[in-house]
Amino acid sequence: MNELNIKYHNNFLKEVEENIEEGEWIKMCMQCGVCSGSCPLGPYWAHPPQELFMMIRAGKREQVLRSDSMWMCTSCYNCVVRCPRKLPITQIMHGIAAYANNLGMAPKIQPTRDFSILFWKNCTRTGRVNELRLTLGLYFNDGLVAGIKKGWAMRNIGLGLMRAGRLNLFELFKGHECKDQKGIHAMLKKAAEIEQRHKHLTA
Amino acid sequence: MSEMKTAAYICQGCGIGERLSAKQMAVVAQKEGKMQLVREHAFLCSAEGVQMIRDDIEKEAVTHIMIAACSRRAKTEAFNFPDVTMTRANIREGVIWSQPEGDAAQEIMQEMADDYVRMGCAEIKKMKLPQGTPDKAQNKRILVVGGGISGLTAALESAEAGYEVLIVEKQKALGGWAARLWKRVPAKSPYTDPIDTGIVDLIASVTQHPRIKVYLNATIAQTSGAPGRFLVHIATENGAAATEEVGAIVQASGFTNYDINKLPELGGGKSQNVVDQAGLEQLAIEAARQGQPVRRPSDGGEVSSVAFIQCAGQRDESGKHLPYCSGHCCNTSIKQAMYFKDSNPGIDTVVIYTDLRTPGMGEDFYRSGQNRGVTFTKGMVSEVAAHGNSCTVKFKDIILNEDSSIEADLVVLATGQVPNSGVNIDLAEDAQAEAKPVSILNLTYRQGKDLPQLKHGLTDSHFICFPYETRRTGIYAAGPVRRPMDIAQATEDATGAALKAIQAVENASLGRAAHPRSGDLSFPIVRLEGCTQCKRCTVECPFGAIDEDEKRYPVFNESRCRRCGTCMGACPVRVISFENYSPDSIGNQIKAVDMPDEFSEKPRILVLACENDAYPALDMAGMQRKVYSAFVRVIPVRCLGSVNTVWITDALNGGWDGVMMMGCKHGDDYQCHFIKGSELANYRMGKIDDTLKQLGLETERVTTCAVAITDSARVAQLINDYAAKIQEIGMSPMKGFA
Structure with missing residues (x-):
């Protein structure tokens, strides 16, 4: 099938519905644009939610999945509260982002995505977030020199936190962990399995 | 007495x-x-x-x-x-x-x-x-012109209420457009699926009804008379003619689909695979009869994608096509997309719209369409190109702001409704040569053969207060001839029109006025010996109530009259009056006030207020304790159209310092209860300036203003502003001469 033939037909919409959490809501969008107008970061999105939904219906698979728009969502839920059709827009945005990421189509350099990956790795390792490592990981994301510069710029805040007992440098080596790490890992594995199964069921 | x-x-x-x-x-x-x-x-x-x-x-x-x-x-x-x-x-x-x-x-x-x-x-x-008009007529039979959903409903409702009914239908069978639909948009909860039209049952109840008589293949050759005594000549196709007497008429002559051939850029008439909504219904009925899914008309092939183009030849700003929205087409396209989705969910259906308008419970129906996977795309279609067995629809996607196109096996154009309203009596005969409309009612009225139209060929009615009441008393328009509408609205409309027709025959039998002065027993009385045959009354009557006899004298058909007094206002020799409302009854009031002299600094301003809107607004101003000038004296009038210029000249000669006329809004979106009254008053007062100048008076001494019933605060302000202006131009020099 050539591109012309699949435009505005339901192929990509079906793919989205089968693979994205809450994706079956997308067809219910009535293009009023309240979500786009309500988004506090709206001006920074290349394609606000309403437009993304239309692109999905128009079958623009590449453009949607390679877009960085849905990564701009900060989960403020303004759109969800206001949507007259009650679409869970925030969830859908995260769903599209996750799907693009799984397919390897997500933009390679995208701060939200970078942070999400860093955070996920950080917290799933021991079952607890290691704040010092997360922060430093973020500082050194752009290279050694940039990391030192950022750390230097934040030194006073860091010292203040240390003095107040809110920051412990030894966290860098081990840090606190949850008691049953094996249990956490088993749970996460199970959750991934369930997610896979769920998608196959709806497919 | x-x-x-x-x-x-x-x-x-x-x-x-x-x-x-x-x-x-x-x-x-x-x-x-x-x-x-x-x-x-x-x-x-x-x-x-x-x-x-x-x-x-x-x-x-x-x-x-x-x-x-x-x-x-x-x-x-x-x-x-x-x-x-x-x-x-x-x-x-x-x-x-x-x-x-x-x-x-x-x-x-x-x-x-x-x-x-x-x-x-x-x-x-x-x-x-008032003693009631002697023009009492007892026929209570109701004629329904048109046997579609509106006509059948009006007939059945009237018959069920106990009135004899006559249906005249041009086609060889009853049912109209509704009989040509496979299914209709739902009218009942949960508003999710197309439902049976129910027309077969409706036709059966009408044809079996003991009080309903049906003429098929028939048209109206002539209509004369007035409410309670209309004489109708019915011509049937086989040449037979019949004459029937009826009391009131419901005109449910319906609509014609806008000609798809006028839309060649959208593929209209260029390919068999481009149809209008009626065309698709025909395909759906045909397919259902054969127990098959809808096939492509060009080659009988399988349909895998359908495009619906909304507002085809409608809401057009270029002046080439229909300027208005027909209201039903969005729901109809959703319904038709469901035909395909329900037979095979794999068929892709795309509705291209600029604004999706789904009145009533249509929003639920729209959601149901979305749930079925119908794709809705906000776009403007520029071209439909047919090639072989497929069509390319080129359009601009308004959301994505880009030119796009799709391929479809079948394209459905949502064209609009053109009212079957007959001849436009406000146009000269030769100006209508192109369209060659055929008269529906063939009225013998002096003012023309058919119901007056307002805009776009739709019959005129007071849109806000009296939607079914046309400008011909005893004749009621129902359904798409009045305004574009769907089956649910037409059913409601027909019921309303039937009730109005019943009201008209009952009032006519008692010699009383129909709406809006329902029950009024007064009627225009003319002193023919004073008449100069100027024809102003016959021309200006908004309701065509006045004909002319062989000697060119006006003939008042009282039961066609609405008692607005427009004829009384028009008459230059003041020979027309009502028993309780006349040039004298108002003129005497104008002369009765105690007129202070020129040096008293107490001006007198006459306010002639329309009793339908302006007078209630003044009353409400009082209830809200809005203070207005104590120099005004308000006289309620039936309609500004009934204001005779003699009252104005009497007032000015009598020393009144200003005359203010308050009536309803006029123009295309008029609110005048008598349609033309305030417009005529404005026109007449436009000519009074010369008279004022001759009298050596300032033209500001007479003013007209539009007041709505909701203007209670504004009306006090209007009076005060005008009083200030009169103060400014000073007292009338005419005081003390009368």
């Missing part, structure tokens, strides 16, 4: 007694008003007060009463004396409630009240008790 005995009643209730001297009003009524009986009462609308009036009517043989109390719009149940002539002086809303308290205002407020008493007394002596 040959002997006239007058009585005036002055109420002291609601604060009138405290704020004003009722005694002085009584003296005015007696001395100046020359009332034979004058009584004051502390609480006139009480049982005791009303009994006092009743006793006077019975024992004192009072025939004409003037009540100085609240507005004529208030306490109508208490002051209901149908056997005597009555007028009311508005002392409560019009004086004490609209004037400030305090000694400073006391003197001019009392003058105001006294004047209203003088005016009431002057008016009552020129009024007679």
Whole structure:
């Protein structure tokens, strides 16, 4: 099938519905644009939610999945509260982002995505977030020199936190962990399995 | 009731007694008003007060009463004396409630009240008790023109209410467009699926009804007469003719689909695979009959994608196509997309729209379409190109702001409804040569063969207050001939029109007016010996009630009349009047006021207020205690169209300093209850400037303004602004000559 033939037909919409959490809501969008107008970061999105939904219906698979728009969502839920059709827009945005990421189509350099990956790795390792490592990981994301510069710029805040007992440098080596790490890992594995199964069921 | 005995009643209730001297009003009524009986009462609308009036009517043989109390719009149940002539002086809303308290205002407020008493007394002596028109006609049969969903509903509703009905249908079968649909948009909860049209059952109940007679293959060759006595010549296709007498007519002549061939850029007439909505219904019926899914018309191939193009040849701003929205097409396209989705969810259906309008419960239906996977795309279609067995639809996606196109096996154009309203009687015959419309009713009325139209060929009616009532009394338009609509709306419309038709025949049989002065027994009386055959009344009557006889004198068909008095306002020799409303009854009031001299600094401004909107607005201004100038004297008129220029010249000659006319909005979106009244008044007053100049008066001394019933705050401001202007141009030099 050539591109012309699949435009505005339901192929990509079906793919989205089968693979994205809450994706079956997308067809219910009535293009009023309240979500786009309500988004506090709206001006920074290349394609606000309403437009993304239309692109999905128009079958623009590449453009949607390679877009960085849905990564701009900060989960403020303004759109969800206001949507007259009650679409869970925030969830859908995260769903599209996750799907693009799984397919390897997500933009390679995208701060939200970078942070999400860093955070996920950080917290799933021991079952607890290691704040010092997360922060430093973020500082050194752009290279050694940039990391030192950022750390230097934040030194006073860091010292203040240390003095107040809110920051412990030894966290860098081990840090606190949850008691049953094996249990956490088993749970996460199970959750991934369930997610896979769920998608196959709806497919 | 040959002997006239007058009585005036002055109420002291609601604060009138405290704020004003009722005694002085009584003296005015007696001395100046020359009332034979004058009584004051502390609480006139009480049982005791009303009994006092009743006793006077019975024992004192009072025939004409003037009540100085609240507005004529208030306490109508208490002051209901149908056997005597009555007028009311508005002392409560019009004086004490609209004037400030305090000694400073006391003197001019009392003058105001006294004047209203003088005016009431002057008016009552020129009024007679209406006796009802002798043009009483007893035929109560209802003719329904058109056998579609509107016509059938109107017929069945009237018949069920106990009236004989006659249906005249042009086609060889009943049912109209509804019979040509596979299914209809749902009218019942849950509003999710197309449902059966129900037309077969409706046709069966109509044809089996003992009170309904049906003429098929028939048209109306001629309609003459008036409500209660219309004479209709019916011509049938086989040449047979019939003449039937009916009391009222419901015109449900429906619509024609906009010609798809006028849309070649959208593929109309270029490919078999481009159809209008009616065309798709035909395909769906055909497919259902064969037990198959809808096939592509060009080659009978499988349909895998369908595009619906909304507003095809509608909402057009270029002037080439229909400028309006037909209202039903969005829901219809959703319904038709469901035909495909329900037969095979794999068929791709795309609805391309600019604004999806799904009135009523259509929003649920829209959601149901989305749930089925119908794709809705906001876009403007520029071209449909047919090639082979496929079509390319080129459009601009408005959301994505880019030019796009899709391929479809079948393209459905949502074209609009063109009303079957017959001849546009406001256009000259040769101006209509191109369209060659065929008259529906063939009326013998002087003003033309068919119902007057307002815009786009739709029949004219008072859109807000009286939607079914056309400008021909006793003839009611129902369904898409009146405005574009769907089945649900047409059903409702037909029921309303049927009820109006019933109201008309009942009123006609009693010699009373139909709406909006329903039940009014007065009717225009013409003194033919004074008539100059100028034809103004016959031309200007908004309802075509007046014909001409062989000698070119006007013939008043009273039961076609709405009692607006437009003819009375038009008549240059003032030979037209009503028993209780005439050039004299108003003229006498204008002359009755006490006119202060030029040096008193007390100007007098005459306000002629339309009793439908402006007068209630003034009453409400009083209720809200909006203060307006004490120099105005308000006279309610039936319609500004009934204002005769003689009143204006009388007022100016009599020393009035200004005349203000308040009527409803006119123009294309008029609100005049008598359609043309305020427009005519404006037109007539446009010509009064020359008269004013001849009299050496400023043109500002006569003004007209549009007032809606909701304008209670604005109306006080209008009066005050005008009073300030009169103060500025100074007192009239005409005082003291009359």
